[in-house]
Amino acid sequence: MRRSSDDRKFRLGTGAFAAVVLLIVVGIGFELTRQSMLSITKFGLKFWTTSTWDPVSGDFGALPFIWGTLYSAILALLLATPIALGIAIFISELSPRMLRQPLAYLTDLLAAIPSIVYGLWGVFVMVPFVRKLEVATPDALKQFPLFKGPPLGVGMLAAALILAVMVIPFSSSVAREILKNVPSTQREAAYALGATRWEAIKVAIGFGKSGIIGAVMLGFGRALGETIAVTMVIGNSPQVTASLFKPQYTMAAVIANEFTEAADELYLHALIEIGLLLFIITVGVNMISRLLIWSMKRRVVAPIVVPVIEEATA
Amino acid sequence: MKRTLLVVSLAMALVACQPKESTTTTASPVGPLTINGAGATFPNPIYSKWFDEYQKTHPNVRINYQSIGSGGGIKQLTAQTVFFGASDGPMTDAQLAAAPGPVLHFPTVLGGVVPVYNVEGVTAPLRFNGALLANIYLGKVTKWSDPAIAQLNPGVKLPATDIAVVHRSDGSGTTYIFCDFLSKLSPDFKQKVGVSTSVNWPVGVGAKGNEGVSGLVRQTPGAIGYVELIYALQNKIAYGTVQNKSGKFVTASLESVTAAAAGVTMPDDFRVSITNPDAADAYPIASFTWMLLYQHPSDHARSAAMVDFLKWALNDGQKFAPALGYAPLPQPVVAKEMQALAKIQ
Numbered sequence: 001m002r003r004s005s006d007d008r009k010f011r012l013g014t015g016a017f018a019a020v021v022l023l024i025v026v027g028i029g030f031e032l033t034r035q036s037m038l039s040i041t042k043f044g045l046k047f048w049t050t051s052t053w054d055p056v057s058g059d060f061g062a063l064p065f066i067w068g069t070l071y072s073a074i075l076a077l078l079l080a081t082p083i084a085l086g087i088a089i090f091i092s093e094l095s096p097r098m099l100r101q102p103l104a105y106l107t108d109l110l111a112a113i114p115s116i117v118y119g120l121w122g123v124f125v126m127v128p129f130v131r132k133l134e135v136a137t138p139d140a141l142k143q144f145p146l147f148k149g150p151p152l153g154v155g156m157l158a159a160a161l162i163l164a165v166m167v168i169p170f171s172s173s174v175a176r177e178i179l180k181n182v183p184s185t186q187r188e189a190a191y192a193l194g195a196t197r198w199e200a201i202k203v204a205i206g207f208g209k210s211g212i213i214g215a216v217m218l219g220f221g222r223a224l225g226e227t228i229a230v231t232m233v234i235g236n237s238p239q240v241t242a243s244l245f246k247p248q249y250t251m252a253a254v255i256a257n258e259f260t261e262a263a264d265e266l267y268l269h270a271l272i273e274i275g276l277l278l279f280i281i282t283v284g285v286n287m288i289s290r291l292l293i294w295s296m297k298r299r300v301v302a303p304i305v306v307p308v309i310e311e312a313t314a
Numbered sequence: 315m316k317r318t319l320l321v322v323s324l325a326m327a328l329v330a331c332q333p334k335e336s337t338t339t340t341a342s343p344v345g346p347l348t349i350n351g352a353g354a355t356f357p358n359p360i361y362s363k364w365f366d367e368y369q370k371t372h373p374n375v376r377i378n379y380q381s382i383g384s385g386g387g388i389k390q391l392t393a394q395t396v397f398f399g400a401s402d403g404p405m406t407d408a409q410l411a412a413a414p415g416p417v418l419h420f421p422t423v424l425g426g427v428v429p430v431y432n433v434e435g436v437t438a439p440l441r442f443n444g445a446l447l448a449n450i451y452l453g454k455v456t457k458w459s460d461p462a463i464a465q466l467n468p469g470v471k472l473p474a475t476d477i478a479v480v481h482r483s484d485g486s487g488t489t490y491i492f493c494d495f496l497s498k499l500s501p502d503f504k505q506k507v508g509v510s511t512s513v514n515w516p517v518g519v520g521a522k523g524n525e526g527v528s529g530l531v532r533q534t535p536g537a538i539g540y541v542e543l544i545y546a547l548q549n550k551i552a553y554g555t556v557q558n559k560s561g562k563f564v565t566a567s568l569e570s571v572t573a574a575a576a577g578v579t580m581p582d583d584f585r586v587s588i589t590n591p592d593a594a595d596a597y598p599i600a601s602f603t604w605m606l607l608y609q610h611p612s613d614h615a616r617s618a619a620m621v622d623f624l625k626w627a628l629n630d631g632q633k634f635a636p637a638l639g640y641a642p643l644p645q646p647v648v649a650k651e652m653q654a655l656a657k658i659q
Contacts (some may be wrong), residue, residue: 052514055485127533153533153534236519247519257520259388260485
């Protein structure tokens, strides 16, 4: 009798904590909407699709910032994913046992470096390097829209590179854990059927596919919201262009840059609406990745994941 | 247990730091009278120095200042969460109307903005004027070998490199002053860009802070940017001269910035732009920075203390300005402000 009432209390208690999460998410959405009402009513949906950002005349459109955020994050993802997966596969499948712990430790360490440090490294080391690269780009290549623009060093390419460096440790850490938790029976079964090592690894990756996609999406989320390192190297110029060399702007960067000096009400509301858009996009990206994982799980009847205990204690 | 203690002590520290504006009592005999202010980042070093020095002789008054930006300072003053504000640009009529009572402006020190550049082979300071700078920042002059630059700099060998325009990405009083000057000299700039702490730049890349702009200019061949005079002086960065209204090319210095303020007819509310002044020796890209106070504050003890502080800062305090890179106020401005301080009740 007593036990069941304890159970209920426990359930209610933890349930209340879980509800806090929901409350915070709804609260953020509500508050962002409330504080950007002036801009929402004035510009409506045009805010998403126009490119002017003029604090002097009070005309605001967020398209270049949305573009810059998504473009830089996707580029970073394209650069980072193969490397992150390579690191994860090497550590969990191929590396000598001796190297495994130090390598895992080092990648985790990379994730702990504050973004301002990445930003400083970006400004002083990477940007001059990118500038040299841009100067050395042959003129024939510069005819393509992707490489048009002055060789400034700062710009979309620099932002994508620094984001990629920052995202790699996140994706690779999670992917590594996923691969580590693939039951050894999977690999053993593959070997028993005469698979080579590469084929056995493919089986392991296939088994952990949904988790690995989750790892990649985690990196994407981080790239979307990254602020200070990006604003230091992206050039902060709102324009919609496919060029890697041209300076662009992101949503998080414009908020960080302009919020402190925004005294005008409409200006402030427009900046907060950018925060709202970023929130909506982040939630949207998360939902899409959940759907992706869910649809994948449904297709493959996944066996129950049993953590390999000997691996964990080794 | 340890953690609980830490949390409790943190909470107590937070409570101790709370602004006490709501308690409208006179100074308690025990603790010092605390006055809180917030606003512009540009004058933060001199304000900190002043509050420090002032407290040495007035241990019963403690002034706290948060350099959160001019916009934030005006906002907090309007919301009355701080006792005084500070701003690099004067409050607009709309902002004044939104405040719950009349707000007075008090210029405290002066700052200037200088053009910095990175042009290969050029060692002597380049000469600029407002129209040229405006055209560069509008993207109309795109090469260093442009005749408009050569005309102002006879005898200087200018390379045919592209001009890489660098501006501030963060909202800033520096941008405000620079655009204010360019708008006065170029109707085109005024119409296309205008004056604000952040503007819609037609060309160029944005860098964060004076250090971001000067860093990017130093790295990028052919770059031009603008930074605060104080920053250029402290970091020994070479900068160009700018032509003033009387046609003279003036090197920015504390004296030439003070001269810009001396020649201006001061309105009674002190809300004045001193870019492009008439004085012959004045550096043309200069501005006051202001402290903002309510004319009729409900808290008389704090008000009296603040007025006393300002009287000290405008007279004795000015001597600390040059060492920190700020240009001191000219004497007539101080005299006029002393009269205005009497209006605070």
